[in-house]
Amino acid sequence: MDKVNNFELGIIGCGNMAKAILSGIFSSGFLKPHQVTAYDVNPETAAATEYEFNIRMAGDLTNLTLNTAKLLVSVKPKDVGAVTDSIKNVFAPGKNTIISIAAGVPAGFYEKKLNAKAPVIRVMPNTPVLVNKGIAVISKGKYADKEDLEFAVKVFAGLGEYVIVDEKLQNAATAISGSGPAYFFLIFKLLVEAACDLGIKIEDANKLVLDTMEGSAEMLKKFNSDAGHLIKMVASPGGTTEAALDIFMKKQLDKIIKAAVNGAFNRAEKIQDKILHGD
Structure with missing residues (x-):
């Protein structure tokens, strides 16, 4: 079958996340610069991106959509409506697929604004992708196919890890990762701050805490995320760790954390509902 598009990937919006994605796909070898085109509303940002990555910049979104198979929407949620308005007359299911990393924007929004059968892959990458240590939560819209999903996985695999979930879990995942x-x-x-209060110099405190966090994360990986077992390894009966953990529990740290996560989840649900249905 002849290719219907000149470019494999078109990126809409060239902010930090988009640049991290470009670095990842080129470093992994998944795509070459000649297979990617991009667009940014800011001419200076567009020029800087073209220079840094040696990719073609489209003059407008119509041109980008007509010549690109996969459209990666990397703009702020408030700007997604302007994107869909610009491409709705040329977007064609079967030719174009949306890969959206706009936070809180569901597949249903694109289906509503572009075409009832618009193929959409929704992705929530977190900020550590900027250092290739992130994780992306990937979901397939009802009209996207296996090839669309596999393409998105390859895009984000170069930035760290990924999980594939049903889209209804995207807001829950947002509250976590x-x-x-x-x-x-x-x-x-x-x-x-607590270390400094005890008299430790700031540079030493930073190193103590950072290395402790890194080492603890590695232990969680080695012991298959069995945090309960690892806590027991550290907390000897009657020891210093037990004293700290007792205070955490008396202050109900578990309830505080769960309430905070639920707060993030509820906010994500409200944002999504507003985007999908309006005020």
Whole structure:
């Protein structure tokens, strides 16, 4: 079958996440620069992206859509409507597929705005993809096929890990992996502050906490994420760790964390509902 598009991947929006994706797909060898084209509304950003990655920049979204098979939407959620308005007259299911990393924007939005049978892959990558240590949550819309899903997996495999879930779980995953890095950054910050309060120099505190977090993550991987077992390895009866854990439990840290995650999930649900149905 003859190719219906000149380019394999078209990227709409060239911010930090899009640049990380470009680095990942080129480093992994999945695509070559001549197979990718991109568009950004800011001429300076477009020129910088073209120079950095040696890819072709489209002059407008109509041209990009007509000549590209997979369209990766990498804009802020508030700007997605402008994107769909610009491409709705040329978007063609069977020729084009949307891969969306716009937070909170469901496949149903694109199906509604573009075409009732628009193929959509929804992806929620987290910020550690910027250092190739992220994880992407990938979901297939009702009209996307296996090839669409496999293409998206190959795009994000070069940025870390990925999981494939039903789209109805995207907001739950957002509350864990999407928002999760900020939770760990907060814990890091608080532990460093506690160390400094005890008289440890800031540079030493940063190293102590960071290396402890890295080492603990490696142990979780080695022991198949059996956190309960690992806690027992560290917490000797009557010891210092047990004293700290007792305070965590008395302060109901477990309930605080679950409430925080539920807060993130509920916010994601509201944002999605607003995007899909309006105010």
